Amino acid sequence: MEPKLLRSMLTGLASTSRLAAELFLKIQSDEESDDDSKSPDTYDTKLLLAFTEMLSTVERRFWAQETSTxxxxxxxxxxxxxxxxxxxxxxxxxxxxxxxxxxxxxxxxxxxxxxxxxxxxxxxxxxxxxxxxxxxxxxxxxxxxxxxxxxxxxxxxxxxxxxxxxxxxxVTLGNMQEIVDGFAQMGFPNCGGAIDGTHSPILAPPHLASES
Structure with a gap:
């Protein structure tokens, strides 16, 4: 994950935590100042709905990135x-x-x-x-x-x-000794294979050219 996006996510999560605490206190204050009698279920429902809306907003903000497929x-x-x-x-x-x-x-x-x-x-x-x-x-x-x-x-x-x-x-190597012997008969000693269609320059040491 890119550092910039990670920082944004962490910042958003911190803000979300503060917002959640403020939201909880606000709803609690509203309930206490309301003279109408309301059941605990009503309180829990309001809190759940408000929290769900808040979290879905945060999720859309930080995770949904529009890309074209x-x-x-x-x-x-x-x-x-x-x-x-x-x-x-x-x-x-x-x-x-x-x-x-x-x-x-x-x-x-x-x-x-x-x-x-x-x-x-x-x-x-x-x-x-x-x-x-x-x-x-x-x-x-x-x-x-x-x-x-x-x-x-x-x-x-x-x-x-x-x-x-x-x-x-x-990709199989086969019998390596047979391959090496076959290349040696063609004038390429100590050779175990060839890369098809690719020219690979090799600088051989002057005193051990046949060993390269």
């Missing part, structure tokens, strides 16, 4: 075809939904009184978008209609779920 909810999920999915997420929508289904057990969260939990699909999309683009947390947050701090949390949670569920099923 139009792009993700309606354009991406309902309008985009497979070509647009391939251009932006490097996979078709069916593949994306299959990935979400694999990760759902670890990513699905329950709604709270502070707001609805992010759908699994949006969490996975946030990760893919952030890893595929140089956009900042703030930019990705604006794109998907969530807060900047939420982006950081989502990235860690989804990466953790991928490592836990998918890593060992999709």
């Amino acid at each position: 139009e792009w993700w909810d309606h354009i991406v999920m309902e309008v985009w075809d497979d070509e647009q999915w391939l251009q932006n997420f490097r996979m078709r929508k069916a593949t994306f939904m299959g990935l979400c289904a694999e990760l759902a057990l670890n990513l699905r969260r329950k709604d709270t009184r502070l707001g609805a939990a992010l759908p699994v699909e949006k969490q996975v999309a946030i990760l893919i978008w952030k890893l595929a683009t140089p956009d900042s947390y703030r930019s990705v947050g604006n794109q998907f209609g969530v807060g900047k701090s939420t982006i950081g949390i989502v990235l860690m949670q989804v990466c953790r779920a991928i490592n836990l569920i998918l890593l060992r099923r999709t």
Whole structure:
């Protein structure tokens, strides 16, 4: 949570406590000065209604942040075809939904009184978008209609779920000795693999070039 928002919340809670005490004393004073006989239930009801109204106002003030999810909810999920999915997420929508289904057990969260939990699909999309683009947390947050701090949390949670569920099923090393021997036969000693499509310059020490 951002420090500025946290300070505002704490200030609001302190103000709420003072307001609650003043409200209680005011209602009690009104009851004592009223000559009409009223039951304890009437008093409790007035206090409860006033308190509920006050707390709901505070909750709206500090927790409800209007963000736009139009792009993700309606354009991406309902309008985009497979070509647009391939251009932006490097996979078709069916593949994306299959990935979400694999990760759902670890990513699905329950709604709270502070707001609805992010759908699994949006969490996975946030990760893919952030890893595929140089956009900042703030930019990705604006794109998907969530807060900047939420982006950081989502990235860690989804990466953790991928490592836990998918890593060992999709990335395997095989027999390392056979791989090393195969590269050695091609003139690349002490090599255990190659990164496809990536040129990685390596500065080898002059006296141990074959050991690098």
